Protein backbone atom coordinates (compact mmCIF):
# COMPACT_ATOMS: atom_id res chain seq x y z
CA UNK A 1 0.00 0.00 0.00
CA UNK A 2 1.40 3.40 -1.01
CA UNK A 3 -0.11 5.89 1.36
CA UNK A 4 0.06 9.50 2.52
CA UNK A 5 -1.20 10.58 5.96
CA UNK A 6 -2.37 14.16 5.91
CA UNK A 7 -3.46 16.35 8.78
CA UNK A 8 -2.40 19.23 11.01
CA UNK A 9 0.43 18.86 13.54
CA UNK A 10 -0.80 16.69 16.43
CA UNK A 11 -3.55 15.03 14.39
CA UNK A 12 -1.97 11.64 15.07
CA UNK A 13 -0.09 11.02 11.81
CA UNK A 14 3.00 9.65 13.56
CA UNK A 15 1.02 7.48 15.96
CA UNK A 16 -1.15 6.09 13.17
CA UNK A 17 1.83 5.53 10.87
CA UNK A 18 3.53 3.53 13.64
CA UNK A 19 0.40 1.41 14.07
CA UNK A 20 0.04 0.85 10.32
CA UNK A 21 3.65 -0.24 9.71
CA UNK A 22 2.97 -3.72 11.09
CA UNK A 23 -0.40 -4.17 9.40
CA UNK A 24 0.77 -2.95 5.99
CA UNK A 25 4.34 -4.29 6.21
CA UNK A 26 5.51 -1.00 4.77
CA UNK A 27 7.96 1.51 6.29
CA UNK A 28 6.96 4.88 7.69
CA UNK A 29 8.68 7.79 5.98
CA UNK A 30 8.47 10.85 8.20
CA UNK A 31 10.27 13.96 6.98
CA UNK A 32 9.96 15.43 10.51
CA UNK A 33 11.76 12.38 11.98
CA UNK A 34 14.40 12.54 9.23
CA UNK A 35 15.04 16.23 9.86
CA UNK A 36 15.23 15.70 13.64
CA UNK A 37 17.71 12.83 13.10
CA UNK A 38 19.83 15.07 10.84
CA UNK A 39 19.76 17.78 13.49
CA UNK A 40 20.79 15.34 16.23
CA UNK A 41 23.64 14.07 14.06
CA UNK A 42 24.73 17.68 13.50
CA UNK A 43 24.76 17.39 9.71
CA UNK A 44 24.75 20.47 7.44
CA UNK A 45 21.20 19.65 6.41
CA UNK A 46 20.09 19.41 10.05
CA UNK A 47 21.63 22.75 10.89
CA UNK A 48 20.02 24.32 7.83
CA UNK A 49 16.60 22.97 8.85
CA UNK A 50 16.89 23.95 12.54
CA UNK A 51 15.94 27.61 12.28
CA UNK A 52 12.78 26.78 10.30
CA UNK A 53 11.77 23.98 12.66
CA UNK A 54 12.37 26.05 15.80
CA UNK A 55 10.21 28.82 14.36
CA UNK A 56 7.41 26.40 13.39
CA UNK A 57 7.98 27.19 9.71
CA UNK A 58 8.25 24.84 6.77
CA UNK A 59 11.72 23.79 5.66
CA UNK A 60 12.30 24.75 1.98
CA UNK A 61 10.67 22.41 -0.54
CA UNK A 62 13.96 21.54 -2.27
CA UNK A 63 15.43 20.19 1.00
CA UNK A 64 12.54 17.85 1.88
CA UNK A 65 11.94 16.77 -1.72
CA UNK A 66 15.61 15.70 -1.93
CA UNK A 67 15.27 13.71 1.31
CA UNK A 68 12.14 11.89 0.16
CA UNK A 69 13.55 11.18 -3.29
CA UNK A 70 16.55 9.49 -1.75
CA UNK A 71 14.44 7.56 0.78
CA UNK A 72 11.95 6.27 -1.81
CA UNK A 73 14.87 4.87 -3.79
CA UNK A 74 15.66 2.43 -0.98
CA UNK A 75 14.66 -1.23 -1.39
CA UNK A 76 12.41 -1.45 1.70
CA UNK A 77 9.84 0.73 -0.09
CA UNK A 78 9.36 -1.95 -2.74
CA UNK A 79 6.06 -3.15 -1.21
CA UNK A 80 4.82 0.29 -0.29
CA UNK A 81 5.32 3.12 2.20
CA UNK A 82 3.46 5.36 4.61
CA UNK A 83 4.36 9.01 4.15
CA UNK A 84 3.91 11.02 7.35
CA UNK A 85 4.28 14.80 7.12
CA UNK A 86 5.12 14.86 3.41
CA UNK A 87 3.92 16.41 1.17
CA UNK A 88 3.06 19.68 2.91
CA UNK A 89 2.86 22.03 -0.09
CA UNK A 90 1.51 21.69 -3.61
CA UNK A 91 5.08 21.96 -4.93
CA UNK A 92 6.00 18.91 -2.82
CA UNK A 93 2.85 17.07 -3.95
CA UNK A 94 3.68 17.78 -7.61
CA UNK A 95 7.27 16.58 -7.12
CA UNK A 96 6.04 13.42 -5.37
CA UNK A 97 3.60 12.72 -8.20
CA UNK A 98 6.35 13.03 -10.81
CA UNK A 99 8.76 10.88 -8.81
CA UNK A 100 6.24 8.09 -8.19
CA UNK A 101 5.16 8.16 -11.81
CA UNK A 102 8.79 7.70 -12.83
CA UNK A 103 9.14 4.80 -10.38
CA UNK A 104 5.88 3.27 -11.65
CA UNK A 105 4.49 3.35 -8.08
CA UNK A 106 1.64 5.87 -7.96
CA UNK A 107 -0.08 6.75 -4.67
CA UNK A 108 -3.06 4.58 -3.81
CA UNK A 109 -4.66 6.58 -0.98
CA UNK A 110 -4.33 9.82 0.95
CA UNK A 111 -5.84 9.62 4.43
CA UNK A 112 -6.92 12.90 6.00
CA UNK A 113 -6.89 12.68 9.82
CA UNK A 114 -9.55 15.14 10.83
CA UNK A 115 -9.07 16.71 14.28
CA UNK A 116 -10.52 20.08 15.34
CA UNK A 117 -7.89 22.74 16.00
CA UNK A 118 -9.03 23.24 19.65
CA UNK A 119 -7.84 19.70 20.33
CA UNK A 120 -4.55 20.09 18.48
CA UNK A 121 -2.93 22.52 20.90
CA UNK A 122 -3.98 20.37 23.86
CA UNK A 123 -2.56 17.27 22.21
CA UNK A 124 0.78 18.72 21.20
CA UNK A 125 1.65 20.57 24.40
CA UNK A 126 1.14 17.33 26.36
CA UNK A 127 2.87 15.11 23.80
CA UNK A 128 6.06 13.38 24.94
CA UNK A 129 8.33 10.90 23.16
CA UNK A 130 10.40 8.15 24.74
CA UNK A 131 13.95 8.93 23.60
CA UNK A 132 14.95 5.27 23.48
CA UNK A 133 11.97 3.75 21.66
CA UNK A 134 10.47 6.68 19.75
CA UNK A 135 7.08 5.77 21.25
CA UNK A 136 4.71 8.74 21.47
CA UNK A 137 2.70 9.40 24.68
CA UNK A 138 0.21 11.96 25.94
CA UNK A 139 0.65 13.00 29.55
CA UNK A 140 -3.10 12.83 30.25
CA UNK A 141 -4.59 10.33 27.81
CA UNK A 142 -1.81 7.89 27.01
CA UNK A 143 0.41 8.06 30.08
CA UNK A 144 4.02 6.91 29.68
CA UNK A 145 5.41 4.09 31.88
CA UNK A 146 7.52 5.25 34.86
CA UNK A 147 10.80 4.12 33.25
CA UNK A 148 10.29 6.07 30.00
CA UNK A 149 12.96 8.62 29.10
CA UNK A 150 10.72 11.44 28.00
CA UNK A 151 11.50 14.20 25.59
CA UNK A 152 9.30 17.21 24.79
CA UNK A 153 9.79 18.36 21.20
CA UNK A 154 11.04 21.94 21.18
CA UNK A 155 8.45 22.83 18.54
CA UNK A 156 5.57 21.39 20.62
CA UNK A 157 5.47 24.49 22.84
CA UNK A 158 2.25 26.42 22.57
CA UNK A 159 3.46 29.45 20.59
CA UNK A 160 5.30 27.30 18.05
CA UNK A 161 2.34 24.94 17.73
CA UNK A 162 0.14 27.92 16.85
CA UNK A 163 2.64 28.95 14.18
CA UNK A 164 2.73 25.37 12.81
CA UNK A 165 -1.06 25.32 12.65
CA UNK A 166 -1.01 28.61 10.75
CA UNK A 167 1.49 27.10 8.30
CA UNK A 168 -0.80 24.08 7.89
CA UNK A 169 -3.76 26.30 7.06
CA UNK A 170 -1.71 28.49 4.71
CA UNK A 171 0.27 25.81 2.86
CA UNK A 172 -0.92 22.27 3.53
CA UNK A 173 -4.72 22.47 3.69
CA UNK A 174 -4.67 23.09 -0.09
CA UNK A 175 -3.64 19.46 -0.50
CA UNK A 176 -7.11 18.29 0.56
CA UNK A 177 -8.85 19.56 -2.61
CA UNK A 178 -5.68 18.63 -4.57
CA UNK A 179 -5.98 14.93 -3.66
CA UNK A 180 -9.77 15.03 -3.69
CA UNK A 181 -9.59 15.98 -7.38
CA UNK A 182 -7.27 13.06 -8.02
CA UNK A 183 -9.82 10.76 -6.35
CA UNK A 184 -7.31 9.66 -3.71
CA UNK A 185 -8.57 11.38 -0.56
CA UNK A 186 -10.38 9.60 2.26
CA UNK A 187 -11.40 11.45 5.40
CA UNK A 188 -11.10 9.75 8.80
CA UNK A 189 -12.28 11.12 12.13
CA UNK A 190 -9.04 11.45 14.12
CA UNK A 191 -10.69 12.04 17.51
CA UNK A 192 -10.62 9.15 19.98
CA UNK A 193 -8.32 6.46 21.30
CA UNK A 194 -5.37 5.72 18.94
CA UNK A 195 -6.57 2.10 18.43
CA UNK A 196 -10.06 3.29 17.51
CA UNK A 197 -8.62 5.69 14.95
CA UNK A 198 -6.40 2.92 13.52
CA UNK A 199 -9.49 0.74 13.04
CA UNK A 200 -11.20 3.63 11.20
CA UNK A 201 -8.13 4.15 8.98
CA UNK A 202 -7.99 0.46 8.10
CA UNK A 203 -11.73 0.50 7.37
CA UNK A 204 -11.25 3.51 5.07
CA UNK A 205 -8.52 1.58 3.24
CA UNK A 206 -10.85 -1.38 2.83
CA UNK A 207 -8.76 -3.52 5.21
CA UNK A 208 -9.78 -5.43 8.33
CA UNK A 209 -8.16 -4.58 11.69
Ligand code: AMP
Nearest residue numbers: 031032052053057058059064085086088
Ligand atom coordinates in the same frame (compact mmCIF):
# COMPACT_ATOMS: atom_id res chain seq x y z
P1 AMP B 1 6.60 17.01 11.94
O1 AMP B 1 7.33 16.12 12.85
O2 AMP B 1 6.07 16.31 10.73
O3 AMP B 1 5.52 17.80 12.64
O4 AMP B 1 7.66 18.08 11.38
C1 AMP B 1 8.37 18.94 12.27
C2 AMP B 1 8.92 20.13 11.49
O5 AMP B 1 9.81 19.66 10.46
C3 AMP B 1 7.88 20.96 10.75
O6 AMP B 1 7.27 21.93 11.58
C4 AMP B 1 8.75 21.60 9.66
O7 AMP B 1 9.55 22.64 10.19
C5 AMP B 1 9.68 20.46 9.29
N1 AMP B 1 9.09 19.60 8.22
C6 AMP B 1 8.72 18.29 8.32
N2 AMP B 1 8.23 17.83 7.16
C7 AMP B 1 8.24 18.89 6.30
C8 AMP B 1 7.83 19.06 4.96
N3 AMP B 1 7.28 18.06 4.25
N4 AMP B 1 8.00 20.29 4.39
C9 AMP B 1 8.56 21.30 5.07
N5 AMP B 1 8.95 21.22 6.36
C10 AMP B 1 8.80 20.01 6.98
